[in-house]
Amino acid sequence: MTTPSGPGDGRPDPGLSAIMSERRQLINLAYRLLGSLADAEDVVQETYARWYAMSRQQQEAIESPGAWLTRVASRICLDLLGSARARRERYVGEWIPEPLPDRMEWIDGRSGGTTADPADRVTLDESINMAFLVVLESMTPAERVAFILHDVFRYSFTEVAEIVGRTPAACRQLASSARRRIRASEAPTTPAAQRADLVRAFKQAWEAKDIAALVGILAPDATGIADGGGLVSAVLRPIEGGEEIARIFVEIATKAPGLTILERTVNGQPGLVAQLDGVTVVVLAIDVAGDRIKHIWAVRNPEKLRPWTTG
Numbered sequence: 001m002t003t004p005s006g007p008g009d010g011r012p013d014p015g016l017s018a019i020m021s022e023r024r025q026l027i028n029l030a031y032r033l034l035g036s037l038a039d040a041e042d043v044v045q046e047t048y049a050r051w052y053a054m055s056r057q058q059q060e061a062i063e064s065p066g067a068w069l070t071r072v073a074s075r076i077c078l079d080l081l082g083s084a085r086a087r088r089e090r091y092v093g094e095w096i097p098e099p100l101p102d103r104m105e106w107i108d109g110r111s112g113g114t115t116a117d118p119a120d121r122v123t124l125d126e127s128i129n130m131a132f133l134v135v136l137e138s139m140t141p142a143e144r145v146a147f148i149l150h151d152v153f154r155y156s157f158t159e160v161a162e163i164v165g166r167t168p169a170a171c172r173q174l175a176s177s178a179r180r181r182i183r184a185s186e187a188p189t190t191p192a193a194q195r196a197d198l199v200r201a202f203k204q205a206w207e208a209k210d211i212a213a214l215v216g217i218l219a220p221d222a223t224g225i226a227d228g229g230g231l232v233s234a235v236l237r238p239i240e241g242g243e244e245i246a247r248i249f250v251e252i253a254t255k256a257p258g259l260t261i262l263e264r265t266v267n268g269q270p271g272l273v274a275q276l277d278g279v280t281v282v283v284l285a286i287d288v289a290g291d292r293i294k295h296i297w298a299v300r301n302p303e304k305l306r307p308w309t310t311g
Contacts, residue, residue: 019048019051022065022066023044025066026073029074031128034084035133036304044073048069067159074163075163078164092229093237094225094226094236096299097133099130099267099271099283099299100267101264101266101307102265128268129267130269133267139177142164143174143181145160145163146174147179147182151178187288187290187294188290195288196263196270198270199271199272201213202272203261206250206261207261209253211246214245214246214249219242221240221242222245222292222293222294223245223294223295224248224296225296225297226299227300228300229303229304232281232302235248245296256276262275266285269285271283271285271286280308282299282300283305284296284298284299285299
């Protein structure tokens with residue numbers, strides 16, 4: 001079976017498999033740039049639409065289709081990031097990046113040789129954890145794009161400059177500024193097994209409605225943020241302090257006795273998923289600092305829970 005190169009063309013496209021093989025890479029990139037899987041998928045769809053809007057001759061004149069697709073997707077993301085802040089000012093309550101379940105963690109990385117650079121790198125799996133994505137939200141669009149393309153996907157600053165529309169030196173400065181933001185937010189590393197143990201202990205204390213146990217697991221200055229998007233009930237402001245967070249979680253468990261709490265990987269880290277009658281109603285991304293839970297991001301917006309639906 002052959003696939004036409006574009007609407008109404010009718011000719012088989014020998015390069016289709018190579019073009020479509022870039023899709024996972026583009027989704028990986030766009031998700032990290034936008035913090036939304038739904039938006040990332042829209043970006044990739046638009047990128048391919050632009051590819052197939054060209055004639056076969058125009059396509060064949062492009063030396064590296066993969067590089068072309070990356071440039072186009074990155075520029076679309078840059079435009080979207082420029083308008084995202086205005087959109088989020090109208091968002092009801094707090095906005096949290098869309099959580100990814102374990103099966104959505106593609107983590108492939110960029111193939112082929114790249115220009116070596118001694119600058120700090122972050123790995124693809126590190127770049128999807130919720131704490132990292134939240135810091136990215138504080139960056140300017142240009143900082144975010146330069147940093148993700150260079151430090152995460154290992155594009156040279158010359159390549160980044162072509163995408164961002166600035167000089168390589170300016171892009172180096174953008175990435176450096178973004179890197180400082182990341183370092184300023186970093187907490188001491190906690191071993192993976194210890195993180196998982198803390199999340200499991202939190203789950204058990206939540207199920208038992210044990211406020212004292214929850215307070216002991218949460219850092220005194222812990223913060224909790226919920227995202228309902230105005231579509232479901234959710235606390236509209238950040239919750240400050242371990243005791244207040246513990247009280248609210250016990251209140252939730254009391255009001256929803258049929259709640260089922262499951263241990264799941266959320267954006268590459270131990271997290272929790274709560275279900276009612278088999279339907280996912282909240283995903284908790286959890287950040288650990290030392291031997292306490294420091295941050296909890298509770299995503300309730302059903303539009304952001306689409307990847308978590310069962311069936």
